[in-house]
Amino acid sequence: MVTIGDVATRAGVSRSTVSYALSGKRPLTEEVRRRVAVAIDELGYTPNAGARALATSQTKVLGLLAEFLPDEFAPAMMQYFLGVTETARTFGYDVLLISEPDGPAALHRVLASRMVDGVVLLNVAEHDDRLGVLRDTGRPGALVGLPADPDGVDVFDLDFPETGRAMVAHLGELGHREIVLVSQPEHVVQRGGAYVRRLRDAALDEADRRGITLHAAFGPADQTQVGSFLHHLLDAHPGATGVLLNNEAAAAALPAVLDARSASVPDVLSVVGRWSADFARYFSLPYSFVESAPDRLGEMAVRQLVRRIEQEEAAAEPHVVRLLPPVLVDRGSTGAPRG
Amino acid sequence: MVTIGDVATRAGVSRSTVSYALSGKRPLTEEVRRRVAVAIDELGYTPNAGARALATSQTKVLGLLAEFLPDEFAPAMMQYFLGVTETARTFGYDVLLISEPDGPAALHRVLASRMVDGVVLLNVAEHDDRLGVLRDTGRPGALVGLPADPDGVDVFDLDFPETGRAMVAHLGELGHREIVLVSQPEHVVQRGGAYVRRLRDAALDEADRRGITLHAAFGPADQTQVGSFLHHLLDAHPGATGVLLNNEAAAAALPAVLDARSASVPDVLSVVGRWSADFARYFSLPYSFVESAPDRLGEMAVRQLVRRIEQEEAAAEPHVVRLLPPVLVDRGSTGAPRG
DNA sequence: TCCAATCGTCGAACCGGTTCGAATGGCGTG
DNA sequence: CACGCCATTCGAACCGGTTCGACGATTGGA
Structure with missing residues (x-):
């Protein structure tokens, strides 16, 4: 050598x-x-990277903590990876991919051993055990996902409450009076996916304010079951003229379901969901949706992380919580209610 | 500290x-x-990981070189990640995720700077520029994807020729005499995706041996176009009683296409494809398929890589090319030809 | 009782960079 | 012509581990 x-x-x-x-x-x-x-x-x-790291105590590596959950839609995570790795590279950083089931332990390991200069946490839960570890070490960290207590970290996420409101308002202004919301399953919420509840609560509130009847359901994340679930749901609410989706599996299954029911969009049913453009592309979803912007969130997280690592003055700045306002991509799947 | x-x-x-x-x-x-x-x-x-690496010249990190190609189905790559990171962790290794567009340069960077002890290359092309870099440094590397010259590296891949033969043989034995094969698009082949051609050539050969008419086509990878492509293809070959798929986008689009044509499976058409179980799950594909086993390939690659890194005697062993024999997962989408 | 072998621990060198204070050289100026 | 200053380069210390040879203490045997 x-x-x-x-x-x-x-x-x-x-x-x-x-x-x-x-x-x-x-x-x-x-x-x-x-x-x-x-x-x-x-x-x-x-x-030699090791020697340099030893001398400078900078590794030029960022940790990316992701959890592969069997019941979540794995491909969605790919978009985050892309945003994170690409942005990291433009700043001269490499990315250490950490997917251990025991997140807190893994986080402690890479931070304490000084393998990384900072970390991006994906899929942050309401009460996330990784946050304690991160705060203890005092190293910079950026989150994608809003926890209950975002103290000492920078947070980036979609504004889920506003997304819920926007979806209801959109249909409300078209004249809909009875609509259905399909959320992620209960166990996602219990695991800490508070975003599900935040969107749901805001949607219910907005519906209430507008005098709209909103049937809010938690749909399965399993592709084999979600089809029949949707059928039952639509059967149970024959008066509903609109469908809101905050559940990827349900979105993927909806075209076949509506086809089977001969329910054309938007004549019979109006449809709006929340997912990413890539997701829509892969599944050829012909519906309007609020862009969840995973690549953009990943990029923002890394930008801020690098700032904190490299600029001393930035390290002392107050931490930010940046919630992206919902942006509706119109695919023409909404219109005035039937009848 | x-x-x-x-x-x-x-x-x-x-x-x-x-x-x-x-x-x-x-x-x-x-x-x-x-x-x-x-x-x-x-x-x-x-x-301190840096200090340890300096003293031992071992980083306990593996490089994972992936390329995010816009026209390939990104989620499929996720399964490889899973297999690689999980296996690496069981051996005490972390994974550096490298997704730079300039693969050779990135590879040289991480190897020369001694950031990693070895690398896994995904999506290896027929003539892959990264191989030269890898050989020059003399560090251990494991490939997923079979290059023209696999000298000095360990290779793991699905046996694509055998997969092509198996699919044709399967339909042939059921009595089919005219079938259709949808491959990945031409530009994937040109970029070095020789596996597309290997499967195709073997399928054509096997069809020839059995006196079967095989219409081999290259379908688009773009979800917006592949639907009408399939319609045209089936229109062009009304006598075909079976469809073989080596194209993820086409597979995802097929249910809607067949539905539109009222072509029931397997009564009107028999269908067999090549993809992974997870892919089938995400897209609710009701067809029999040859499992492409990305997680298993990732695992095998890492196991071998770690062996070469850690065991001196293993470092001298001859390099292996391990091609997984095709395994058909029967979903009942094939039967005797109609009429 | 003395010596040798063995066991457990220490000290120093080394891995390959970075960084700070000091030394060296050339130049301009008085 | 001598001096001082500035620009440029050097040498040594340090980052935090690992590893090897050596040393001291203990034990066993003669």
Whole structure:
């Protein structure tokens, strides 16, 4: 392995000079700079990351904590990965992917061993055990998902309450008086997915304010069951003229269900959901939806994280909670109610 | 930050003794071992990964090189991630996720800087530029995807030729004489996805041997276009009684297409494809398929990689090319041809 | 009782970078 | 021509572990 010493010898300078040539932290003669560059090139030198980390206590690596939950729609997580890794790379960071079931332990391990300069936590629950670990170490962290107590961390998430309101308001203004909401299953909520409840509560409130009847249900996340669930739900509320979706599996299953019922959209039923553009693409969903913007959230989280890591003044700034306002992508799946 | 020196002081021993207590590489008195354990516990000591890497030249990190291609089905990649990260963890390794567009450069960067002990390359193309980089550094690497020249690396992949033969044979034995094959689009092949061609060629050969007419087509990967493509394809070959799929987008679109044509399965058409169980689950695909086993391939790649890293004798063993024999998951979507 | 072997622990060197203070050289100026 | 200053480079210490040879204490045998 070629080290900085080899480069120094070849260029006829000291090791420290090579280091300065690399970092530019001290002025050097053009001549020396050139000789070092040539030596590096000829020897094919790349600094040893471990040694550098030891000396600078900076690894240029970010931790990405994700949990693969069997009942959640795994592909959705991919979009976060993309936003995080791409943004990290533009700032010169690599990403350590951590998917252990025991999140707190894994987090402690990578932070305490100084493998990473900061972490992005995905899928943050209402009361997330990882937060305690993160606060104890005092290292910077950015969350995707709003916990009950966001103290000491930066939070990025979709504004779920506003999303719920916007969806109800959208149908309400078209004249709908009775609609249905399909949320993620109960166990997602219990696991800490408070966003499900936040959207639901806001939707119920907005419906109430507008005098709209809103039937709020928790649908299964299992693709094999969600179809019949939707049938039953629609059977149970024959007067409903609109469907709101906050459940990916239900969204994927809806086209077949409506087709089987010969319920055309938007003539018979108006449909609005909450998912990502990529999700809509993969499943060819022809419905209007509020973009959940996973790639954008991942990018924002990393940007802020890097700021905190690299800029001393930023480290002292108050922590932010940034909730993206809902943006409706219109696919023409809503209209005036039938009859 | 608490270092090994702090622990040593607190336990009243030397730094090296603490190190030996941690690694167990030399015998210690029970008393000393206990005192060190207590000190570690009280101080909350965790070894610094950078320092350890520097001293041992082992990082306990594996690189995972993936490319996010816009026209490939991104969620499929998730299954590989799962297999790789989980297996890595059972062996005490973390995973550095590298998704840069410039694969060779990224690979060189992480290998030359000694950030990782070895790499897993996903989606390996027929002639993959990353292989040259990998061979030059001489570090261990495991591939998922069979390149033209697998010298110096371990390769794991589905046996695509056998998969093609098996699918044709399956329908052939049921009595089908004219069938259709939908492959991935041409540009996937051109980018190096030789597996597409390997399956196709073998299928054509097998059909030839059995006197079966096989119409082999390259379908679009774009969900918006693949539906009408399938309609045209089936219109063009009204005599076909079976459909083979080696194209995820086409598989996802097929149920709606067949429904629109009132072509029931397997009465009117028999269907067999190649995808993963998770893919089938997400898209509720009711068809028989050859399992492409991404999680299993990821696991095999990591197992072998770790063996090469950790066992000196393994490092010298000849490299392997392991092609998984196709396993058909029967969902009852095939039967005797109509008429 | 003395010596040798064994066991357990220590000290120092090393891994490959970074960084700070000091040394060296060239230049301009008095 | 001598001096001082500034720009540039060097040397040494340090980051936090691991590892090897050596040392001291204990034990066993002669």
